[in-house]
Amino acid sequence: MADAISVTGAFTRAEGKDATFETGLLAPLAGGAVTARMGDTVVLVTATGAKSPREGADFFPLTVDVEERMYAAGRIPGSFFRREARAGEQAILTCRLIDRPLRPSFPDGFRNEVHVVATVLGADQSHPYDIIALNAASLALCISPIPFDGPIGAVRLAWSSSGEWVPFPTYEEGESSAFEMVVAGRLADDDVAVMMVEAGGTSTTWELYSDGTPKVDEDVLAGGLEAAKTWIREMIELQQQMIDAVGAVDKMVPPLALDHSDEILAAVRESAADRIAATQQIADKTERQEAEAALSGQVIAELEARFGDDPAAAKQISSAIRAVTKQAVRSRIVAEGIRIDGRSPNQLRPLMCRVGVIPTAHGSGLFQRGETQVLNFTTLGIGRSDMLIDDLSPTEKKRYFHHYNFPPFCTGETGFMRGPKRREIGHGALAERAVFPVVPGFEDWPYTVRTVSEVMASNGSSSMASVCGSTLSLMDAGVPIKAPVAGVAMGLVHADGAWVTLTDILGAEDAFGDMDFKVAGTTDFITALQLDTKIAGIPASVLADALRQAHSARLDILDVMAETIIEPRPDVRDTAPKISSFEIPVEKIGEVIGPKGKVINAIQSETGADISVDDDGAVGIVA
Template identity: 70%
Template sequence: FEMVVAGRLLDDGDVAVMMVEAGGTESTWELFEAGDAKVDEAVLAEGLDACKATIKQAIALQQELIDAVGGKPEIFEYTTAVDYSPEIMDAVMATGADRIASTQQIADKAERNAAEGELRDALVDELVGQFEGVEDADKQIKNAIRSATKAAVRKRIVEEGVRIDGRGLADLRELSAEVAVVPTAHGSGLFQRGDTQVLNFTTLGMKRMDQMVDGIDPVTRKRFMHHYNFPPFSTGETGFMRGPKRREIGHGALAERALYPVVPSLDDFPYTLRLVSEVLGSNGSSSMASVCASSLSLMDGGVPIKAAVAGIAMGLVYAEGKYTTLTDILGAEDAYGDMDFKVAGTSDFITALQLDTKIDGIPADVLAAALNQAKDARTQILATMADAIPAPRDDVGETAPKIMSFEIPIDKIGEVIGPKGKVINSIQAETGADISVDDDGAVGVVAIASSDKGVVNEAYRQINLILDPPTAEVGQKYMGRVVNITKFGAFVNILPGRDGLVHISKLGDGKRIDRVEDVLDLGDEIEVMVEDVDPNGKVSLTPIGEDGEPVKSGGGGGRDRDRGDRGGRGRDRDRGGRDRGGRDRGGRDRDRGGRGRDSGGSRQSVSFEDSFDSEVSEKHGDLGPDTRGGRRRRR
């Protein structure tokens, strides 16, 4: 839990808090589970009190610096700008004080605003004639009316304990909560408190859809994002709807901080999450309403958050030496009050806090009391949310992607992806799943996503077969697909992760062919039978004819000339192990490129074809009998 506190030193030596920014981190829940104390109201109050000593030290250092440079500089002369003259203020109070106070007893915001506007225009018409010689008299009268309105609201709160809409100091407005408001969304939640209404949408995506952060801090990517939109119509106004403003960015960040500690880790929930809060109506604390709507939306979307989170905005009025704390402030109470104090958290602990004041500071004991008052309100809000949805749904919605994430050995990443992505693209095209493969330097991480759970399972099955390919059985027939063509034959995929070679001599339905491409193309389906599997796992295949029987070899190899007697070779080409003039395949007394010398010792004959056949045999095993017959010696 992180907390930043700013304060000033009072005359009595105490520290008055002026600003607080606090919130949990991604490790907050883990620490709580490990036994650390949860940051509740009591712990936070202790933290605020502990900050006083450090603030005093910082102020002392500042004073030392001031003394070192000769004290404070002289303050230059200036003229104070005023919004209105005392005479205009006296006239406004004498003429309209009672009428101004009556407008602040209208509970409905729209009706109250209308009444304020009518009264303002009436008072300006009545008083402007008394100040004909005063520059900007009408403007000063309007400013004086606003000050009188603020004084009337504050007086009623402090003296009577009654607020603008008639509520008591600790009363909440009417609450409501709904989920599954938009069926096609991955998750949605609608939260309303009085006139403030927020609709939130949750969208789930794969890990690679996280946000890239190009900043100066160590954080480079975000998988949890909350965006906050505050359109002009939410306050009954018209205006341009351009990009987000400073206020919207700040409110969105506060709600994101409040929710972050309860969001599940990537290992527990392999999704990227984007939440968007649309403020449909606003009359006080739309940012805390966004926290409530977001929590509802997450649970509706099947996100296993640790606990529901709710937020509440508190206010404070300081008058006549008395601090009066308000629960669930209206927009007008925020404007006329002395503090904006927003608290979010679960039923057990606080997840975020933001405080700023318009006065010189607030004693820590006043803040501690305000925290306890905020907890009572938060508990009521959480109960209303629980009526709508008590816990996260067991699974993500029908429209949301179903994501399966698992680790694979890092040396298997290449096999899953394939050359130029051929394997993974093939699986995606065949199943319709969205597949990503990443590595962290130690293991590979595969993520499979689709809105259809069956598609995810099928893609997982195919990838698992690549990781642990099945063994081809000798004599078994398979329907395969041509995945590669070479001069000496075609490689056919018969099982996931398992290819075999059909030698060119076995193609052509018993007839000799010059090129494999004459009878097969990449991607063609062909029925084959496993003829042999060597100790290294290399598979030799034979095509199956129309009669369902293996096709007999028909020769082939790419030459148009007669392959009869080669004269002088002294051996035939039977690959089944016939005599080769005292030399078997594994024990030739020459290298792969040489043929030895003839009987005369004057020449050396070299056959690139034999060398190539030898290399293929070592790689793929026995290629079957040679049906090409004898060959003449090349000179």
């Protein structure tokens, strides 16, 4: 039995938030296993890799799972069987948070299955587990035989009421802040390159801004990205201490998949480069895809006989066509400043907005940007309609929530519809986070609010279209939001030493680019941000410029939305419930309810109203 190795580190301006990593005690048969601790929150993260590539895989099969164990918080699961079942929303979002910065750090062509599992063993209801789990996942991979170009460091920052970035905030510090941001990065020479950002406002955002807290605009956010480098560097240094203590690890040297040979790539370039480039000048998505499919068939037919000795020739030719297509798109953007649909890098697609689309809905809004179209619905309910939360966080319920649906027909494809996938949950959470800061509090407006985005067509940035659609439908429903919110997806192409930022990216530009960067906000401040890269990292200065370009686009979108509906309707629609609320003395609650509910039930029966009485004396009447 090997001796346990443990390292502990403190962080700048983070008193009482030391992190401890330990290996050698738990899960000794896993490829790499690290137990991470901050406060009394404890997470075991394991990383295990298959010894050989997955048969026929043309992608990297990385899976990240988060197992929330209710015993970690001293609770018994609330389900019928009293056992944890499928992962909840928070666990799924943490899976995505861990996956995104790790994925670009594996070798190109690596096709071995890799499974990262984070099991929450202790949850002190003070320190969130997701950030230490992300750092522990990086460390577990580094000390495992799996080839991984790490370590990767991550930190959460909270923008305090005094206008300072607080590192590794507790739940309480996060809830009392105006904005929270997770940043992950890696060392790049003497700098830290940003690889992932996830950020959003809080329930107190508007209140704090009204009281004088500096607003998180593009400049403040850029400063936060720069500030994050200090703690990312310190977290990487702590991981490196353990890596050094563990010593050299025999890394597996797996065969790397070759999508296409150099000979086939050269042949495709020679025979079809000009024809491929021509297909990437067709603006309409359907027409372009039809032209691509027809040309692909022609090129495969022309070259397959030439490489007939290779049984995978057709597949390699198809892969080479995609490589040449990607190069053509990127070269045109960098050299000529012209995109697939003819736009300049900073140009939006045509916009269209409508409200009141469905007469029975409490509120509905249709938002279309180019070929991306989202129909959003708002439904209003009473307090007992709040979403109940049963996870390891202190949150017990939500009164504003957003759901996002992405059916196969929205991309012109067939497929199975078996409930929301991880991507849909992630996109829904992003749109929810973007709008949440402007939704009125229960004290000001006693409704539960659910918004649902139905993606009708998708060619890039349906999540940001969902943000715009949510704003439209909320105002159509008469929800007195504090300010309209809009969002836009940005892209980035890095070639020949140049960085070109793209506004309002197409689906193909997302696939062929180096970054997917989504920003939402009002005219004055940012409410949500999400960034993912496909390369080793992006300089903070480049991100700052992209933020400023996104701000200009956001203002243009808000102007178009204002032409359709400039402010919330003065009252809820006739189809929505009418809620009146007031307070009664706590000692009178028993008289209102009556013995076994006799009084309140009689009132409800005679009037047809739905009456709720909270423990604090708040009374809600729904007619």
